[in-house]
Amino acid sequence: RWFHLCKLPGRVMGIRLLRFTSVVIIVLLLVAGALTALLPTIKDDKLPNSRREPKTQTQPALDSFTLIMQTYNRTDLLLKLLNHYQAIPHLHKVIVVWNNIGEKTPEEMWNSLGPHPVPVVFKVQTVNRMRNRLQNFPDLETKAVLMMDDDTLVSAHDLAFAFSVWQQFPEHIVGFVPRKHISTPSGVYSYGSFELQSPGFGNGDQYSMVLIGAAFFHSGYLEDFQQQPEAVHALIDETQNCDDIAMNFLVAKHTGKPSGVFVKPVDIRNLEKDTNSGYSGMWHRAEHLLQRSYCVNKLVNIYDGMPLKYSNIMISQFGFPNYANHKNKM
């Protein structure tokens, strides 16, 4: 072995080879040691603040969506809803817009109850504004946003289906709550739901808005919203209302078509009554609906026209929940 090598011509060469070989071996050991040091450490799941990377984390595109949920004074509902929404298929990430100014977020508690299916980011706000949820958050990686009010529960089945519908209508607000405006002979607009007179285009009713508190829309519209005239932002701040009406105006102007596509929900619930906070939503204020009519007319002034368009398309899921839900007498 070594002696065999030493017999090679030139004792000098033999010693050089020996040194060379030793150096190579030492270098290899150092490299191996370095590689070992670079391996990711296996964290103990019970450590606070640990977050294990979900195995299925892929580059999000049109195949997943980001849930944006703004919350004020209903942390108990928020946490209940987060447990539900974190497991919706195709969800990429949750962004919680924390409007409880000066109050600590439940992030620590959230992390201590991990692991979670998706990352949840708590965005602490400095002012309690309705339009905080319409910021163009840098955390957003998906084309699609699902926006939910912090007291609204929609079943996973409904959300999975509505997301697939959004993918076929990506420039629209695809959601579960339709509303409309009507015009009156005086030229003044009024806002309402189905109890309000139909606009009178043939049979049945029409809707001209889909509320963003339970809807999918393209994340690009958040940037658009930031670009809107200052008067629009001021109106929303003045009323602490109407951000959804403004978004419908924006989308209708952008597409020249009805802003929304209404998907009829099978299971949608308002959990307001279940909160311990005693806080009931803004829509209970006496002036809520009058404000919304006011907003419609203000926005028409700001945009110098009425861009909202009517639709009477109502989408349901074929064969679900009842596999024969499309059956007819024929």
Place this chain on the structure above:
Amino acid sequence: RWFHLCKLPGRVMGIRLLRFTSVVIIVLLLVAGALTALLPTIKDDKLPNSRREPKTQTQPALDSFTLIMQTYNRTDLLLKLLNHYQAIPHLHKVIVVWNNIGEKTPEEMWNSLGPHPVPVVFKVQTVNRMRNRLQNFPDLETKAVLMMDDDTLVSAHDLAFAFSVWQQFPEHIVGFVPRKHISTPSGVYSYGSFELQSPGFGNGDQYSMVLIGAAFFHSGYLEDFQQQPEAVHALIDETQNCDDIAMNFLVAKHTGKPSGVFVKPVDIRNLEKDTNSGYSGMWHRAEHLLQRSYCVNKLVNIYDGMPLKYSNIMISQFGFPNYANHKNKM
């Protein structure tokens, strides 16, 4: 007067003026007579074979549709249905494809019972073929075709709504009867309706075809159909069936999307039982459904692939018939 004129210098000039004036008067009278002769004559409405031009006859574009109804051995149903369909809003013209070879059409009776809201054209066929209705009729002036089986009654409300839906999805077959294919481990396809196993893409069922016996589609697809491989025409002739499956293959290939959009009908009826002819439709033949599975597989061979795509979108009319048909518990 004349004497006054005669006093003008030159007696010759006065006579010339007189002649000139006379000639002008005579010419004017002749012109007036000619104009009177060119006026349109007012026709008596009770004359046989007279057709008064409907006042609202405008250049048809995307705003109206042509009804194509093929008929065989059910003239009583045909006439009952024509009375209903002739009054559907936005109907431009009716084309009756007369498959009763050698039998006189009811055109004389039809005309004697005029006036009618729209023109009806009876296209006499030389051979009783299922695919006769898919000819590119020169009488077609509209972009949209409504194709109806001669035993199917769909309410005007449903048709008006479905037409408005077609206008939003003009490259699709928009209709009332969804069907699907499923693939099996052996690679052989099978045809069926909702009682057949769902294709297994998430919740609920899917459809991959909308039958053309009660549907709107773009008239351009008739020309496309004529251009299809001879094997397709031969298949339809061999089975006297499957023309609608072939059309769905055609549309799916053309769009790369699901061929159909299903509109859930409120009021659709099969009048088959009501016929005096004793003739019951082709779909009562024992081999009808087996033939359709056979057709699916043959078409896959002919087109070297399966172009049909699944959809689970079911469209209904918002607020009709029940103005609160979208209301939820929330």
